[in-house]
Amino acid sequence: MRRSAPVTAPPAGWRRRDRAMLTLDGVTKHYDLGRRGLVRAVENVSLAVPAGETVALVGESGCGKTTIAKLVLLLERPTGGTIAFEGQDITALRGAGLRAYRRQVQAVFQDPYASLNPRLRIGSIIAEPILAHERPGRAALRRRVEEVLEVVGLPPTAARLYPHEFSGGQRQRIAIARALALRPRLLVLDEPVSALDVSIRAQVLNLLLDIQREFGLTYLLIAHDLALVEHVSSRVAVVYLGGVAESGPTEQVFAAPAHPYTRALLAAVPQPDPDHKLPEAPALGEAASALDPPAGCRFHPRCPHAMPVCKVAAPPALAAGGDGHSAACHLLAAQPAAATPRIPA
Amino acid sequence: MTAPLLEVENLRTHLHLRRGVVRAVDGVSLRMQEGETLGLVGESGSGKTMTSLSLLRLLPKEGGGVLQGSIRLDGRELTTLSEAEMAKEIRGRRIAMIAQDPMTSLNPVFSIGDQVGAPFRYHEVARGPALREAVVEVLRRVRIPSPEKRLRDYPHQFSGGQRQRIVTAMAIACTPRLLLADEPTTALDVTIQAQIIALLRRIQEESGAGIILITHDLGVAASLCARIAVMYAGRIVEQGPVREVYRRPAHPYTRALLSAVPRLGGQRGQRLAAIPGQPPNLLDLPKGCRFAPRCPHRMPACEEYPPDAPVGPGHSAACWLAAKG
Numbered sequence: 001m002r003r004s005a006p007v008t009a010p011p012a013g014w015r016r017r018d019r020a021m022l023t024l025d026g027v028t029k030h031y032d033l034g035r036r037g038l039v040r041a042v043e044n045v046s047l048a049v050p051a052g053e054t055v056a057l058v059g060e061s062g063c064g065k066t067t068i069a070k071l072v073l074l075l076e077r078p079t080g081g082t083i084a085f086e087g088q089d090i091t092a093l094r095g096a097g098l099r100a101y102r103r104q105v106q107a108v109f110q111d112p113y114a115s116l117n118p119r120l121r122i123g124s125i126i127a128e129p130i131l132a133h134e135r136p137g138r139a140a141l142r143r144r145v146e147e148v149l150e151v152v153g154l155p156p157t158a159a160r161l162y163p164h165e166f167s168g169g170q171r172q173r174i175a176i177a178r179a180l181a182l183r184p185r186l187l188v189l190d191e192p193v194s195a196l197d198v199s200i201r202a203q204v205l206n207l208l209l210d211i212q213r214e215f216g217l218t219y220l221l222i223a224h225d226l227a228l229v230e231h232v233s234s235r236v237a238v239v240y241l242g243g244v245a246e247s248g249p250t251e252q253v254f255a256a257p258a259h260p261y262t263r264a265l266l267a268a269v270p271q272p273d274p275d276h277k278l279p280e281a282p283a284l285g286e287a288a289s290a291l292d293p294p295a296g297c298r299f300h301p302r303c304p305h306a307m308p309v310c311k312v313a314a315p316p317a318l319a320a321g322g323d324g325h326s327a328a329c330h331l332l333a334a335q336p337a338a339a340t341p342r343i344p345a
Numbered sequence: 346m347t348a349p350l351l352e353v354e355n356l357r358t359h360l361h362l363r364r365g366v367v368r369a370v371d372g373v374s375l376r377m378q379e380g381e382t383l384g385l386v387g388e389s390g391s392g393k394t395m396t397s398l399s400l401l402r403l404l405p406k407e408g409g410g411v412l413q414g415s416i417r418l419d420g421r422e423l424t425t426l427s428e429a430e431m432a433k434e435i436r437g438r439r440i441a442m443i444a445q446d447p448m449t450s451l452n453p454v455f456s457i458g459d460q461v462g463a464p465f466r467y468h469e470v471a472r473g474p475a476l477r478e479a480v481v482e483v484l485r486r487v488r489i490p491s492p493e494k495r496l497r498d499y500p501h502q503f504s505g506g507q508r509q510r511i512v513t514a515m516a517i518a519c520t521p522r523l524l525l526a527d528e529p530t531t532a533l534d535v536t537i538q539a540q541i542i543a544l545l546r547r548i549q550e551e552s553g554a555g556i557i558l559i560t561h562d563l564g565v566a567a568s569l570c571a572r573i574a575v576m577y578a579g580r581i582v583e584q585g586p587v588r589e590v591y592r593r594p595a596h597p598y599t600r601a602l603l604s605a606v607p608r609l610g611g612q613r614g615q616r617l618a619a620i621p622g623q624p625p626n627l628l629d630l631p632k633g634c635r636f637a638p639r640c641p642h643r644m645p646a647c648e649e650y651p652p653d654a655p656v657g658p659g660h661s662a663a664c665w666l667a668a669k670g
Contacts, residue, residue: 060534061534169623197388198561198563198605198606199388199601199619199620199624201605202606202617202618202619203620205607206616206617206619209616210616224535225607226535226609227606227609228607230607230610230611231607231611231614231615232607234613250613254610266609267539268535268536268538268539269535269609270538270539270542270562270565270568271567271568272563272567272591272606273564273608274587274588275588276567276568278568279539286504286505286506286536287534
């Protein structure tokens with residue numbers, strides 16, 4: 001049995017860049033569609049991921065959270081801003097530097113039916129990243145594969161089988177094993193359990209928590225499930241239409257959400273509790289398109305507290321509490337920085 | 346009390362495939378009163394969707410879905426009706442389905458006015474100028490803004506949430522007695538999901554139709570349903586009033602499911618209570634209780650399938666622990 005202590009260390013300073021493993025500074029990603037316009041997928045995102053912690057990006061579909069993950073994995077290059085890993089700017093990495101970076105940063109994707117090649121045996125799937133970087137002997141390679149299979153709770157015999165011989169939960173374990181094969185330091189987890197059934201989800205989440213503790217891994221978690229994010233992350237960034245609406249220590253953001261969007265999001269989560277009431281009139285309308293985002297604050301057309309200034313000026317990230325809790329909302333401008341913001345109900 | 350809206354007794358839907366017999370629905374009994382909302386909760390492959398397709402007698406031809414048992418709607422037996430009677434009098438008229446994925450359940454090459462008008466035309470409820478009127482009215486009921494201006498628009502011109510509203514409008518068009526909503530919010534974002542839940546609640550209040558909500562999400566079920574039936578491997582293992590089932594779950598599977606989901610405001614970083622193992626293969630079900638191989642309370646009696654034992658008012662569980670008190 002594995003132990004059940006809390007996973008994460010006490011939150012280190014969000015702003016203490018020296019402790020952060022990964023930092024994004026004003027990162028922007030635009031896709032030029034020519035005559036059809038410009039998709040502003042990610043706009044001026046700043047974020048720090050402290051070593052050994054789990055930082056979650058949470059938001060609805062199309063908000064840009066997966067684009068941020070792709071930028072961190074260098075599957076896409078930013079249009080502007082810098083991404084630094086252990087203090088080194090990685091945005092322009094090529095060749096050997098890029099290969100060295102990729103050894104340290106691996107990913108687990110959402111759909112284990114699409115992310116595993118159906119024509120390869122599990123052993124080859126897990127060996128692939130190793131062989132891309134090293135030339136181990138046959139016996140050493142087999143040992144490495146069996147080791148990571150054991151870490152994710154699969155028998156060594158699994159190496160000889162094909163993906164279709166496994167259930168969804170087991171496939172996700174295989175995807176995690178592949179991500180661990182190079183002994184990386186940062187894992188980007190893009191909706192790692194949302195394709196799984198409830199009873200299997202908990203198994204895979206527990207596995208991720210165990211692995212993090214055992215190997216001191218740092219996680220960047222992309223998720224839309226707020227309860228899950230609250231459960232596993234130490235810091236959270238709420239993303240809306242390409243920008244960070246609010247970020248800070250998970251406990252603070254969930255207990256005292258400062259941005260009206262975070263509030264609307266939290267209020268809309270159905271709870272497995274018959275006495276929990278969803279709002280009668282949930283958040284208005286739907287998110288605009290990143291092709292044509294609203295001027296000023298991007299949330300203002302849906303915001304119950306929108307003021308004239310919200311239509312013209314994009315709010316800067318303002319302090320909303322201690323320990324780096326901030327929100328990009330004009331309502332905070334009038335408030336003392338340290339106090340819990342009061343938003344009229 | 347009047348006769349129940351829906352009575353399902355010992356429903357069995359077995360699919361004969363080359364690989365063997367899939368016991369997709371294997372002895373389901375349900376009873377619903379008029380205007381009630383029943384949540385049919387379970388994981389993928391537990392038989393929720395096959396149960397609802399069986400109620401409409403829309404079983405796959407291939408594999409010859411074999412239907413046994415009894416389905417009575419307002420006292421009328423459905424299992425013995427002819428295909429023509431099902432098509433003309435039941436489907437879309439008395440029992441209608443809100444499909445799961447509004448991206449695929451609307452035809453991209455027909456206008457919304459045309460598609461929402463289809464149930465009215467098919468069941469000869471309205472025609473001519475009255476048809477247009479009826480379509481606008483039903484779209485207004487699902488809160489499509491200025492519906493009279495959108496009749497010529499195509500599905501891709503609507504957002505995901507609006508498409509789900511349109512699919513809902515098609516289901517309520519002919520004022521059915523029973524609505525089957527199969528994961529109506531699964532494809533939607535959480536703020537849009539809350540809007541659709543509010544819409545379904547209002548439709549129910551206005552129309553008095555019964556709703557069977559099929560979902561894997563215990564939160565969605567709790568927010569909309571008065572009664573809950575939990576399915577596992579083709580059977581209902583527990584059913585009862587929502588408060589009873591969530592507060593005093595009697596079946597070990599229900600209990601495990603409720604503690605396996607993280608909750609807002611819960612303990613951060615704690616291991617979740619995972620359910621060991623996997624759901625059984627429907628081609629090769631374990632003897633006796635189907636949850637027994639994963640159950641922490643397994644005992645020799647579980648070799649035999651447990652009866653539905655009452656555990657509270659209107660609350661029962663198919664478990665020997667409950668049967669023995």
